[in-house]
Amino acid sequence: MSVVGAGLAVAFTAGTLGTLAGLLAPRRLRPAATGGAVAVTGGAAVVAGVAAMGGQAWSLALPWLVPLVGVDLAADRLGGFFVAVAGAVAGVGVYATAYTRGGLDGRAPQAVLPLFVLSLLLVPLAASIGTLLLCWELMALTSLLLVLAEHTRRAEVATAGRWYAVMTHLGFAAVAVGLLVLSAPAASGGFAAVRATAPALPPGVAGLAFVLCVLGFGSKAGILPLHAWLPRAHPEAPSHVSALMSAAMVNLGCYGIVRVGADLLGGGPAWWWLVVLGLGAASAVHGILQAAVGSDVKRLLGHSTTENTGLVLVGVGASGLFAASGAPGPATLALTAALLHLATHAAFKTLLFLAAGSVVHATGTRDLDRLGGLRRAMPLTTAAFGAGAFAAAALPPGPAFVSEWLLLQALVHGFPRPGWWPRSCCRSRSPPSR
Numbered sequence: 001m002s003v004v005g006a007g008l009a010v011a012f013t014a015g016t017l018g019t020l021a022g023l024l025a026p027r028r029l030r031p032a033a034t035g036g037a038v039a040v041t042g043g044a045a046v047v048a049g050v051a052a053m054g055g056q057a058w059s060l061a062l063p064w065l066v067p068l069v070g071v072d073l074a075a076d077r078l079g080g081f082f083v084a085v086a087g088a089v090a091g092v093g094v095y096a097t098a099y100t101r102g103g104l105d106g107r108a109p110q111a112v113l114p115l116f117v118l119s120l121l122l123v124p125l126a127a128s129i130g131t132l133l134l135c136w137e138l139m140a141l142t143s144l145l146l147v148l149a150e151h152t153r154r155a156e157v158a159t160a161g162r163w164y165a166v167m168t169h170l171g172f173a174a175v176a177v178g179l180l181v182l183s184a185p186a187a188s189g190g191f192a193a194v195r196a197t198a199p200a201l202p203p204g205v206a207g208l209a210f211v212l213c214v215l216g217f218g219s220k221a222g223i224l225p226l227h228a229w230l231p232r233a234h235p236e237a238p239s240h241v242s243a244l245m246s247a248a249m250v251n252l253g254c255y256g257i258v259r260v261g262a263d264l265l266g267g268g269p270a271w272w273w274l275v276v277l278g279l280g281a282a283s284a285v286h287g288i289l290q291a292a293v294g295s296d297v298k299r300l301l302g303h304s305t306t307e308n309t310g311l312v313l314v315g316v317g318a319s320g321l322f323a324a325s326g327a328p329g330p331a332t333l334a335l336t337a338a339l340l341h342l343a344t345h346a347a348f349k350t351l352l353f354l355a356a357g358s359v360v361h362a363t364g365t366r367d368l369d370r371l372g373g374l375r376r377a378m379p380l381t382t383a384a385f386g387a388g389a390f391a392a393a394a395l396p397p398g399p400a401f402v403s404e405w406l407l408l409q410a411l412v413h414g415f416p417r418p419g420w421w422p423r424s425c426c427r428s429r430s431p432p433s434r
Contacts (some may be wrong), residue, residue, distance in 0.1 A: 004058035004075050007048025008121070011087070014040040015118040022111025034110045035097030038117050042090025045083050045121050052080025059127065069130030072190060078263070079124035081339060082255045085346050086120040089248040092240040093117075095354050099240055099361075109149035109238070116142035116244065123252050129179045129189035136175065140168045140220075143249060146241040147233050160229075160236040167229040171219030175256065178212030181205060182264065191264060198265050206265055210272050213260045214279070221253025221309045222302075224283040231290070234302035235366065239357020242298060246305045246353060247346040254312050254342060261320060270324040277317025283310030296366045297356045301349065304392060308345040312338045315407050322414045330414030337410055341403035348391035348400065355385040 001009070018037025025033045052058065052075040063070035075083070093113075100110055119139035126132035148161045185200065186193040198206065215226065222230035230250075234242045257276060261268055287307030294300035315338025322331035358381045359374065360366050375382045394400040 002056050002058055003051035004048045004056045004080070005060075007044045007046075007051065008058070008075075008125075010044035011041045011048065011121060012118060014044065015114040018114030019111050022114065030110050031097050031100040034113055035093040035095075035100065037114050038090055038093025038096060040093075041114060041117050041121075042087040042093060045087025045090065047087075048075070049080045049082070049084025049087055053077050053084065054080075066130070066134065069128070069134070069189065071134070072128040072131050073122070073125045074127035074191075075125055078255070078258065081343075082124035082251060083121055085251060085343055086117070086124075086248040089244055089346055089350050090117045090120070092243050092350060092354065095243075095357075096238075096240040099238060099357065109146060112142050112145045113241070116146055116241075120244070120248050120252065124255055127191050129183045129191075129194065133172075133176055133179065137172060139249065139252070140172060143241075143245060144168065147237045147245075149238055149241065150236070157236040160232040164229040164233040167219055167226065171216045171226065173216070174212045174219070175216030178209045178216060178260070181212070182209040182260070194264050195266070201265075203269070206268065207272065210261055210265060210268060211275070214257055214276060217253040217256030217260075218279060218313075219253070220256075221250050221313070222283070222306045223253075223279050223310060223313060224286050224306070227283065227286075227306050230306060231299050231302035234305070234353075235296055235298035239298075239353055239360070242301075242357070243350045243353040246301065247349040250305060250309050251312075251342055251346065254309065254316060254338075257313070258316055262323075267320065267323055270321050273317045273320030273324060275317070276313055277321060280310045280313030280315075280317055283307070284314065285310075295368045297359065297368055297371070298353070298366050300368070301352055301356060304352075305345075305349060308341065308349070308392075311404065311407065312342045312345070314338075315341065315410070318407075318410055318414060322410075327414055330410050333406060334410035334414065337403050337406035340406065341400065344391065344399040344403050348388045351384055351388035352392065355381050355388060359385075 014037045018034045018041065021033035021037060022030060055077065057075065059072075059074040061070065061072050065071045096113060116139070119135055119142055122135040123132065123139055126135050144161065144165055147164055148157060150157050182198065182201070183189050183194045185197045201209075219226035234246055237245065261272060261276075284307050287303045287305070287310055290303040291300050291307060294303060315334045319331045319335035319338065322334060356366075358378065359371065362378060363371060365371065391398045391400050394404050
């Protein structure tokens with residue numbers, strides 16, 4: 001068995017046992033059992049994801065598992081990267097052990113947590129349209145249940161849950177229609193069959209499929225104007241769930257855009273990627289402005305996620321745009337910057353949400369105007385929050401500074417290049433003859 005297969009086998013075994021423990025274990029053992037299972041799942045996923053990034057291939061077909069569509073899984077370099085990032089964020093299972101010991105109501109929130117983490121791994125491993133849609137919906141439903149975990153304690157949780165439920169299922173509908181349009185001419189729903197038929201799609205049909213997928217995946221990534229759920233749901237979810245959603249789940253919206261646009265559709269025309277770049281830039285500006293004036297610490301971090309996801313999509317859009325215009329160097333640099341920033345954001349946002357959760361647990365408030373003087377009482381939390389804030393500020397020599405500098409360099413060296421915009425898209429009309 002390959003390293004990828006072994007790592008995933010351990011991850012899914014641990015996640016399944018964690019779900020069963022959340023349902024069946026005695027109450028006093030439940031937090032340690034589910035939190036430990038999540039941590040083991042994450043560690044094994046990191047090993048598998050790194051091995052896949054190194055070029056190890058892995059696939060698994062289970063046609064009997066789901067009627068009509070079956071389940072097809074495979075690991076490649078792109079999927080391996082997102083599996084590794086999600087696995088690293090799943091280290092919050094250690095934090096969840098202490099957090100849930102304080103008492104989440106009922107068994108369901110603890111049993112669903114390992115299942116949610118498994119869904120974060122399944123989405124980038126999906127190798128067919130049907131499997132991707134099934135895993136995407138599993139991720140949406142499990143995350144919704146976790147957002148509602150504390151609904152008996154605060155009325156705001158129910159409102160946030162309604163916003164999230166509506167937005168996530170509208171996004172799912174857009175993704176489903178887009179992928180069905182894309183895969184209609186293919187002999188099967190497998191990604192290989194879709195890739196083979198994609199070049200023959202009429203430009204209008206391919207463009208429709210791409211735009212629908214950008215809207216659907218973008219809603220999960222929290223990009224403007226589909227971000228309304230994000231600053232509402234993140235503050236109301238348990239802090240370790242907020243970390244998983246903000247540092248792992250939103251990344252899969254970016255994954256979906258890259259997978260469909262760059263892989264299944266083979267790149268596409270420049271205007272596709274200008275749309276992605278424009279949405280990313282607008283999201284980044286909106287997110288940082290909202291974060292700058294916010295006073296609710298967890299809501300502020302939610303707006304920061306919109307900003308950083310926007311920067312990632314600026315890199316993705318620039319990469320596709322430069323590739324369409326025949327500039328492979330800047331295209332590669334832009335995509336590298338986007339993925340590096342995605343991983344960096346996952347690290348510091350996890351740290352910030354966990355630190356914020358400790359502050360809220362100790363003080364009972366999320367209002368920054370009422371918080372202060374915590375350094376002596378909570379020195380470790382203060383140090384952790386300071387480190388996360390330093391990284392989020394993208395100051396040198398932090399990794400966020402490196403990723404944003406690389407993105408700037410890609411934009412600087414890509415746009416001024418003669419012919420960066422295809423001539424067919426900008427040729428002016430000839431003046432009318434007299």
